[in-house]
Amino acid sequence: MTETIGIWIAAFLTLCMFSFLYKDNPFYKFAEHLFVGVSMGYYIPYTFYNAFLPYAYEPLFLRKDYILIIPFIIGILYWFRFSSKFSWISRYPIAFSMGMVGMGVPMSMHATVLVQMRTMMLPLNNINIILIFIGTISILLYFFFSKAHEGVYGKFTSIGIWFMMVGFGASFGYTVMARISLLIGRIQFLLGDWLGFIK
Amino acid sequence: MKFSESMQKLDRRYIYIVLAIAVILPLVFPIGFKTYSTTPVEDLYRHIDAIAGRDDMAIIMDFTHDPGVMPELYPMDLAILRHCFERNIKVFTISFLPQGAAIIQLALSEVKEDYPDIEANIDYCNFGFKPWGLKLPIMLGMGDDIAKAVETNSEGLKLENLPIMQDIKNYDNIQVVVEISGSSMGQFWVTYARAKFGVDVAVGLTAVMAADVYPLLQTGQFIGSLGGLKGAAEYEQLVDIFAMNGQEFSKKKARNMKWVEQAYKNIPEKARLYKYNKARIGMDAQAIVHVLIILFIILGNIGYFLEQREQKKKYMK
Numbered sequence: 001m002t003e004t005i006g007i008w009i010a011a012f013l014t015l016c017m018f019s020f021l022y023k024d025n026p027f028y029k030f031a032e033h034l035f036v037g038v039s040m041g042y043y044i045p046y047t048f049y050n051a052f053l054p055y056a057y058e059p060l061f062l063r064k065d066y067i068l069i070i071p072f073i074i075g076i077l078y079w080f081r082f083s084s085k086f087s088w089i090s091r092y093p094i095a096f097s098m099g100m101v102g103m104g105v106p107m108s109m110h111a112t113v114l115v116q117m118r119t120m121m122l123p124l125n126n127i128n129i130i131l132i133f134i135g136t137i138s139i140l141l142y143f144f145f146s147k148a149h150e151g152v153y154g155k156f157t158s159i160g161i162w163f164m165m166v167g168f169g170a171s172f173g174y175t176v177m178a179r180i181s182l183l184i185g186r187i188q189f190l191l192g193d194w195l196g197f198i199k
Numbered sequence: 200m201k202f203s204e205s206m207q208k209l210d211r212r213y214i215y216i217v218l219a220i221a222v223i224l225p226l227v228f229p230i231g232f233k234t235y236s237t238t239p240v241e242d243l244y245r246h247i248d249a250i251a252g253r254d255d256m257a258i259i260m261d262f263t264h265d266p267g268v269m270p271e272l273y274p275m276d277l278a279i280l281r282h283c284f285e286r287n288i289k290v291f292t293i294s295f296l297p298q299g300a301a302i303i304q305l306a307l308s309e310v311k312e313d314y315p316d317i318e319a320n321i322d323y324c325n326f327g328f329k330p331w332g333l334k335l336p337i338m339l340g341m342g343d344d345i346a347k348a349v350e351t352n353s354e355g356l357k358l359e360n361l362p363i364m365q366d367i368k369n370y371d372n373i374q375v376v377v378e379i380s381g382s383s384m385g386q387f388w389v390t391y392a393r394a395k396f397g398v399d400v401a402v403g404l405t406a407v408m409a410a411d412v413y414p415l416l417q418t419g420q421f422i423g424s425l426g427g428l429k430g431a432a433e434y435e436q437l438v439d440i441f442a443m444n445g446q447e448f449s450k451k452k453a454r455n456m457k458w459v460e461q462a463y464k465n466i467p468e469k470a471r472l473y474k475y476n477k478a479r480i481g482m483d484a485q486a487i488v489h490v491l492i493i494l495f496i497i498l499g500n501i502g503y504f505l506e507q508r509e510q511k512k513k514y515m516k
Contacts, residue, residue: 021215046297051330054351100335104390111390111420119418132417171410174427178271178406180222180488181428184481185270187222192473197227198480199473 011194014186135163203509206502214495221491225483232483236453239416240433243377243401243423245448247279248441250288250374255366257289259376261384262306265298268381268405274431274478275379275403276306278438281475284314284322285442289363293326293337293349295384300328300353313469320352320361327353335391342370342396370398375422379403385412389420403430428485431478439463443470 016031056072059065074096080089124130138160141153149157192198250256260279264272283290292303303325311317319325326349329337340348345367346358358364366372376398378385385402392398399422402412406427415421425434440462441448452458473480 022212043297046300046328047330050297050300050328051332054355055330055333104335107390107394111386111394115418115420116414167410171407174406174409176489176492177427177429177485180218180485181271181406181481182268183218184222184226184428184484187219187226187484188270188477188481191223191226 007193011190014190018186134159139163201505201509203502203505206498207506217491218488221487222484225487226480229480230483230487232486233456233459234432234436234479234482235456236433236437239421239424239426240430240437241423241448241450241453243375243425244282244434244437244441245450246375246399246401246422247282247288247377248286248448251286252288254289256372256374257291257363257367258283258374259291259293261376261378261380261388262292262294262299262303263296263378263380263382263384264302265296265381266302269302270481271405271427271431272379272381272403273302273306274428274481275425275434276302277310277474278431278434278478279377279379279403280306280310280323281313282434282438282442284310284317285438287322289367290323291326291345292323294328295331295334297328303327303353309474313472320356320363322363324358324361324363325353326358334387338388338391339395341373342392342398344369345372370396373398375399375401377401377403381405381408383408383411385421386415389415393420428478428481432482435475435478439466439470439475443467 013031013034016027019025020028056068056075060068060072074093077089077093080086120133120136122129124133138156140160142149142157142160142164147153188198247258250258260276262276280290282288292307294300294303307323307325317323329349337348346364349358351357352361370392376388376392378388378400379402381404385400385404388398388400393400401421401423403425404412404427406429409424409426409430412421412424412426416424425431436459437448437453440446440453440459443466444462446452446462452462469475
């Protein structure tokens, strides 16, 4: 019974959302606001019970793991954002977080730059590697603006534009597929779970 | 009104109606278009399948995605779990999003319905939701000791006491981390877990993100990828024709459509359930809509060029 009620509510809200395709209307607005409210309503208690209690409250206050006082206090400092007078204090935990980002820099350099460069240094013995090599060099030169894009140099950089256009086309095709997949998912729900036309 | 003008001024709501019909009809009356598997999907399937029956190896599935992208990613969740349960492959599930934890529960319960012998904490273990802020300590910590880094499963049980952890210590015992998300979360696994510990990483992504992973596939940083509904449909098919038939993976067979059709005839009844075919049925509608969109683009462009020509003529006069 509860499942049936849930399906009917989900179907009603889906139709409310689809009604925007005709034009903006109160049903759409209602569903949109409800979505934001329910998302936050779900997120806050879930995080409280599954993040704050097991990782902050229980180890610190029940298991007396006092070393956690340091991150606990650093975290508490974020709340000073709500005070206009003391909001500067919240910059300290932000600074600490930025330090954590710094930890990832060497590994990111390795993963996203060095490994990618290494594959550019393979012997040009097949058509794929040759195409990737030409594409990478021509695009990199296209974004080098200290030399005018004229003559042979200009023609070579324009090859980079073609490579980028192919890339944008592939991304667009994938984006269409993604959006249609979401529509298919909702229609599958409406026809299958709600109306029972699909078994 | 001329044709070119009407093309440019067509009310977009007519296009929505045509698209809706193009989606609804193939879903109610499936056409059964063939699914052709691609290398990134086959690589992931083969990689996971290589540890079938081993107690000292497992895979990690990271469900860091929310219900908004379920139409694309949920069929992947089900297909990979079904592959693991069918081939006796140990699975760990984790999510760094609260909503992802609920999706893990849903996926596990749906697949477990058809595998009553599969037991929690023996054949699979759900680590559940872990806060986003603990992502790095957990990713890095699992390189030394998974039980210490994750500490407890979704039921609050200590990992070190669970039977599934007996032969599994760290990333050396992890065949692949499969990140299923609608974001660049897979990149984190590459940056931290792969760069430092060398663990293999693969991704299941929404189609919007799929084009971005090709550079990482080319370098081998991702050993495989499932791109959107198409990737999910391919994986569903590989599970049906190989795992459900008790067969070892063969690229040659996977690409031989006659063999594939024959293999479909022998699959058990449970593989024919709608929930395990959702992506492939969805791909029928997807194909029809793609053809329609190509037609719309061509018609729109014809209308645009005809209108340009008309205006040029007027200007010349």
